[in-house]
Amino acid sequence: MPRRGGVKVRQVMPDPVTGSTVVTKIINKIMWDGKKSKAESIMYGALDIVEKTIGEPGVQVLEKAIQNITPILEVRPRRVGGAVYQIPIEVEPRRGLALAIRWIVDAARARTGKSMKENLAQEIIDGYRGTGTGIKKREDMHKMAEANRAFAHYRW
Known part of the structure; x- marks a missing residue:
């Protein structure tokens, strides 16, 4: 971080297929070794699986899962x-979005037995329904903040 001035926030271009910046951020998070087309095929495949499973548009389900x-x-x-x-503080919206995306992708990578496409789709569905690894991480973080509420007066 710079000592003076702030960090300029780079604007992420919306995804050309879905028109969502969240999808672009997830694609960039999935991507390894610069293989963006592979990451895109994983993401779009996962969104197709989500649409078939839930019956609603995949991007709406994804945004609801990230919100949860x-x-x-x-x-x-x-x-x-x-x-x-350990001081409990409120999470800024940009950091909250980044944490949610990170937790979804990491949980999908940690699953075994199926393809990344299917694992990612299942994590999105679990987040949408309020279950799964991402929700558990959120609950653990909130429990830790609640347990350390006594130190909130050290915030400055």
């Missing part, structure tokens, strides 16, 4: 008088 997974609170370490406290 996005955390509200997180804990950040703060050093006060030689001790390090």
